Amino acid sequence: MTHPPPPPPLPPPPLNAGAEGTPTIPPDPTRPPITLLQPPSLRHRGHKPPKVFRLFRSVFRSFPIITPACRFHPSLPRAAGSAIHVDGHIHGAARTTGTLFGHRKSRISIAIQDNPRSIPLLLLELAVPTARFMQDMGTGLLRVALECEKKSGDRTRLLDEQLWSAFVNGRKIGYAQRRDPNDADLRVLQLLHAVSMGAGVLPPELSEPGDGELTYMRAHFDRVVGSRDSETFYMLNPDGNSGPELSIFFVRL
Numbered sequence: 001m002t003h004p005p006p007p008p009p010l011p012p013p014p015l016n017a018g019a020e021g022t023p024t025i026p027p028d029p030t031r032p033p034i035t036l037l038q039p040p041s042l043r044h045r046g047h048k049p050p051k052v053f054r055l056f057r058s059v060f061r062s063f064p065i066i067t068p069a070c071r072f073h074p075s076l077p078r079a080a081g082s083a084i085h086v087d088g089h090i091h092g093a094a095r096t097t098g099t100l101f102g103h104r105k106s107r108i109s110i111a112i113q114d115n116p117r118s119i120p121l122l123l124l125e126l127a128v129p130t131a132r133f134m135q136d137m138g139t140g141l142l143r144v145a146l147e148c149e150k151k152s153g154d155r156t157r158l159l160d161e162q163l164w165s166a167f168v169n170g171r172k173i174g175y176a177q178r179r180d181p182n183d184a185d186l187r188v189l190q191l192l193h194a195v196s197m198g199a200g201v202l203p204p205e206l207s208e209p210g211d212g213e214l215t216y217m218r219a220h221f222d223r224v225v226g227s228r229d230s231e232t233f234y235m236l237n238p239d240g241n242s243g244p245e246l247s248i249f250f251v252r253l
Contacts, residue, residue: 039114093222102130104212127174144248
């Protein structure tokens with residue numbers, strides 16, 4: 001007596017389908033979901049393709065070198081009159097959230113958000129190790145100047161520029177690059193979504209054996225728009241008494 005052949009094995013369950021029907025890997029249940037919101041300042045703007053290659057050609061021409069006695073020497077408005085409120089907030093400035101983070105031996109990133117629960121409106125990577133930058137911040141006032149070249153007829157928004165020549169307290173450190181946040185960046189910001197100010201080390205599972213611990217510093221930044229070609233972000237002390245610990249200047253020359 002012959003037996004019927006066994007039924008064929010069942011096919012594996014399908015993966016989740018993406019927006020275009022393309023299979024995607026199911027989310028890791030151990031990771032918190034990303035709930036950051038699109039900032040209002042970017043919600044109605046069209047996405048422009050990056051001009052990385054054209055900017056790479058121009059970035060190696062001749063960048064003006066900023067020295068401590070340079071022609072571009074912005075400063076914090078003085079406390080005379082009503083320029084600065086008692087809480088350290090600069091009159092007329094927009095309050096934002098700034099986060100400095102990175103593995104100790106890798107390059108530091110700076111994320112600017114409308115608030116801690118929004119996707120960053122600006123994410124920069126500086127050509128300086130995180131540990132070195134944090135150490136410099138402990139020595140006193142730190143001024144970061146980012147400079148790019150003005151092009152005739154180009155209507156790119158200042159903070160949408162992709163490449164900058166970077167200086168820290170007048171010392172050239174190389175270049176800074178704007179980039180889109182990746183999954184690792186969003187995971188860091190998601191973990192910090194309930195933090196308004198503070199500094200520390202993130203969980204060990206986010207660390208890299210070769211790059212060291214993942215550290216962060218978060219504070220309120222006042223955004224001051226000087227013109228179409230100049231903006232400044234001031235990180236003020238919580239007590240508001242001793243001025244900014246960190247100032248980031250964007251200028252297009």
